[in-house]
Amino acid sequence: MGRLSEVVEDYMSKTTGLKKFCDRCLNTKRYDGNVVLMVVDAAFDSIGLNYFNSIVPKVLEFEEKFVKEGNVQNLNELSNLSIEQVKEIWTNKRSWNVAFSVASYLHELGEGRGLNDSQALRTWARNADLENWREDSIGKVHGVGLTTYQYLRMMGGVDTAMPDKIVRRVIEELLEKAGEEMTTEDDIELVKTIEKIAFLTEYKTIELCWMTWLVQSEGEGIRMEKYGDVLDRV
Known part of the structure; x- marks a missing residue:
């Protein structure tokens, strides 16, 4: 070797x-530990555009408008946004479906176990399986392929x-x-x-x-x- x-x-x-x-x-400390931005990042990245030129600037634009100046401080608030509110930043509806659906699932997981957003992502990632990814609740989300699934697991500590x-x-x-x-x-x-x-x-x-x-x-x-x-x- x-x-x-x-x-x-x-x-x-x-x-x-x-x-x-x-x-x-x-x-789970990317974006200063903000899981909302990690989920948005993964959702934008799911359609295969240039990461540094296309994805990161738009994630930071979302942060500026909805996190720093708006009311999106956690996954629950992300899951309750509408396409109409965010389409000026990112027009791809499939990406937003990924973001909203993943945020909703992780919020419910955390709420049910008394976990914060970071703990919820890490708990899911620790228990998510590579080979049976299609059977996973996040793996079943429309627009989530194995690459996005793995990306979320990585940010969750795997x-x-x-x-x-x-x-x-x-x-x-x-x-x-x-x-x-x-x-x-x-x-x-x-x-x-x-x-x-x-x-x-x-x-x-x-x-x-x-x-x-x-x-x-x-x-x-x-x-x-x-x-x-x-x-x-x-």
Whole structure:
């Protein structure tokens, strides 16, 4: 496994500050610990637009209008918003269905157990299952695919990965360079393979996942160089 470690280390060396960000994610402290913004982030990200250019600015716009200047201070208040109230920020109705439905479920889970929003997300994530994700209450929400499901689990404290197309491409490239034959045929197998790479190389699975996005070329450099400061905010 020496070659695998060398290849992974080469990729990871380009991602200064990644561990700190991933630890914050696993501690449910993104967006200063605001679970409303984490859910909105995941909901916007569910339609596959550029994360740093499209998703983050709109999440911060939502924060400004509805969290700082408005009345959305918890998941219950998020779930009670209407499309009409928020469509000027984000027009995609499926995204809002994800945001409102996930917020509603987590609020009910927390209310039933005497948990705050962060505790509710972490309780759900801890008990949510990868292989049976389609049977999960959040997995059943229209617009929630495995990638969004995994993203929410990560922000709820689970050290796992999202099996999106960029993650797949970089992981398969990494395995080819290392001369390793590990299965990545379907999304669940891909997640398990990333977990295995993490175990063998002593990195966290979430670190490998975020690395794949941050080493992508954009303009004259890579995203880590262009958006490194944004990680401190989100």
